[in-house]
Each structure stands twice: as C-alpha cells, then as structure tokens.
Amino acid sequence: MKKLRIVTAHLTVLLGIVHVSCAPLFYHGLTLSALWYVGAGLALVFLGFMNVLLPSVEPKCATFAGAIVANAVALAFAGALAWVLRSPPALIAVVLTAILFVGALQRPARVAAGAGKGQS
Numbered sequence: 371m372k373k374l375r376i377v378t379a380h381l382t383v384l385l386g387i388v389h390v391s392c393a394p395l396f397y398h399g400l401t402l403s404a405l406w407y408v409g410a411g412l413a414l415v416f417l418g419f420m421n422v423l424l425p426s427v428e429p430k431c432a433t434f435a436g437a438i439v440a441n442a443v444a445l446a447f448a449g450a451l452a453w454v455l456r457s458p459p460a461l462i463a464v465v466l467t468a469i470l471f472v473g474a475l476q477r478p479a480r481v482a483a484g485a486g487k488g489q490s
Contacts, residue, residue, distance in 0.1 A: 372425070374473065379421035383422070385462070385466065386412065386413070386415035421474065441471040442471055
C-alpha cells in the first residue's frame, strides 16, 4: 500500500500540473473562470505534495489530521464533480483521491514499527 500511496501522490501532482497547463487551451485570456480552473489544478498539486510528505509526519500531529481531512474533502469534491460531469478525467480524480484518502488512514510503517522501542 505504501508504494501505491506514493505513486498515487505523484500522479496527483502530475494531474494538477497537466490541469494548470491546459488552462490556455480552454480559456482565452485571464478570466475569472480561467483562474478558478488554474486554482483547481494547483489544489491537486498541493494535495499530491502533501501526501508525498505525509509518511514523515507523526500520526499524533495536527498536520497528519489535517492531511486526512484534506484528502476526505478532495474525495468528496471529486465525487461530486464526477457525478455532475460524468467524464473520465473526473473519474480519474475520484480514483486518485480515494487511494490517497485510504492510504492516509493507514498507520505509517515507520511509526508502527517503532511503537515498542524503548520498552524492556
């Protein structure tokens, strides 16, 4: 699951970069709609990077809880988007965010393995 989570996080960053890069193809000029479109792509980039860094965060840290909440919100948003748009890219976003959310709920192996250290 760890490798899947890391690959998915990187794919989410890539999807966000592609999303931002496609803005000039869909929007001509700097419009409010174009900015919202780019913002959604940047949100994917940030979500992906957050999940790349997540294994190094202690589960008791507020950052870890924030990452789980961010993944849950992203999954809910992607699900609503897929429901409304019914398009393959929206379904890809659902799959990626679902993997990120489930992966974030998994206790990091580093922390789980070190839980009993220092006890004799």
